[in-house]
Amino acid sequence: MPHDHDHFHHEGLSSSGHPYRQDNDTPLTYWQQMEIAVREILIEKDIITTAEIAAQIEAMDARSPAQGAAVVARAWSDPDFKARLLKDAAEASREMGFDIGPLKLIAMENTADTHNIIVCTLCSCYPRNLLGLPPDWYKTRAYRSRVVSEPRAVLREFGVELPQSTRIRVHDSTADMRYIVLPARPAGTEGLDQDALAQLVTRDSMIGTGLPRQPDLPRQAG
Amino acid sequence: MTDTDGRRWHDMGGQPAGPVAMEGHDFALWEKRIDALMVLCGNKGLLTVDGLRRVLEDMGEEAFEKYSYYERWIASVNQNLIEHGVYSPEELGTKMLEVAARGATYGEAQND
Structure with missing residues (x-):
């Protein structure tokens, strides 16, 4: 079946590369009915206000991998900041103005011989207050189950092949203690400022399922 | 002693599983609202992350x-x-019935 190639690739995908979210005119589900009911009861009982809900959604929407990328780029550029980040990633992130709440946050540094990956095998704990909500795959049975026992095979599914000599450390998050990966600064980036460096830092590179972009390659999604 | 390891279903680390599904989706409003309700109720001391997880696991x-x-x-x-x-x-x-009576879609079922 012939396709207009460009059209085919954009069909059904939003600008983020994800399928368009469902509109509000799809049939009401039982769980949506419950969400509306719970929300309205909390508002009627003066426990929560509509404005609080809107503000919380706005605050969560504002969190994104760009925040983490700014932290990483500064750590690449500023050795003192990097030391503070590795000592207490929550405090170092707050120092940059990011509201990461009461979570304990630990940064694991990728080095020439060690690569770090984060997971939550028990549920879906993620450094959400820095990076925003986790990607769907992070919450899947497949990722949670396999990344601890066969991380190299999982990395290959993400298109990452590491030398056998590289030690892979997988960090299992808990509800109260979240991890973030501090990826290794790519070679050939000596002349770049922090803003340019931040452009190289992908979400997946801070989870450990990806590597930073190379400075001489065109930018790719993800 | 039995030959089972005593792990519950959600304790998935190391279990065999298929390829990682890479498909993602943009969160819909109702999903963002649920996330916000969890955070706000947590902030107000009405639920804990442990309580959230206990029910999810059960x-x-x-x-x-x-x-x-x-x-x-x-x-x-x-x-x-x-x-x-x-x-x-x-x-x-009672509230869920009231919500459903407003309309057949998520948009119509809002109280506004």
Whole structure:
């Protein structure tokens, strides 16, 4: 079946590369009915206000991998900041103005011989207050189950092949203690400022399922 | 002693599983609202992350496979709020019927 190639690739995908979210005119589900009911009861009982809900959604929407990328780029550029980040990633992130709440946050540094990956095998704990909500795959049975026992095979599914000599450390998050990966600064980036460096830092590179972009390659999604 | 390891279904680390599904989706408004309700109720001391997880884990593996992430979350938020005495199951039931009577879609079922 012939396709207009460009059209085919954009069909059904939003600008983020994800399928368009469902509109509000799809049939009401039982769980949506419950969400509306719970929300309205909390508002009627003066426990929560509509404005609080809107503000919380706005605050969560504002969190994104760009925040983490700014932290990483500064750590690449500023050795003192990097030391503070590795000592207490929550405090170092707050120092940059990011509201990461009461979570304990630990940064694991990728080095020439060690690569770090984060997971939550028990549920879906993620450094959400820095990076925003986790990607769907992070919450899947497949990722949670396999990344601890066969991380190299999982990395290959993400298109990452590491030398056998590289030690892979997988960090299992808990509800109260979240991890973030501090990826290794790519070679050939000596002349770049922090803003340019931040452009190289992908979400997946801070989870450990990806590597930073190379400075001489065109930018790719993800 | 038995030859089982005593792990519950959600303790998945190291278990065999298929390829990682890379498909993502943009969160819908109802999903963002559930996330916000969890955070706000947590901030107000009406539920804890541990309480949220307890209900999710007790819902079992079938619910994990059958329902989406935020569907399971609203079920757990609701259960925690009822257990905390914030409202009764009857109040919820009455409100859910009222919501459904407004219209057949998520948009129409809003009180606005």
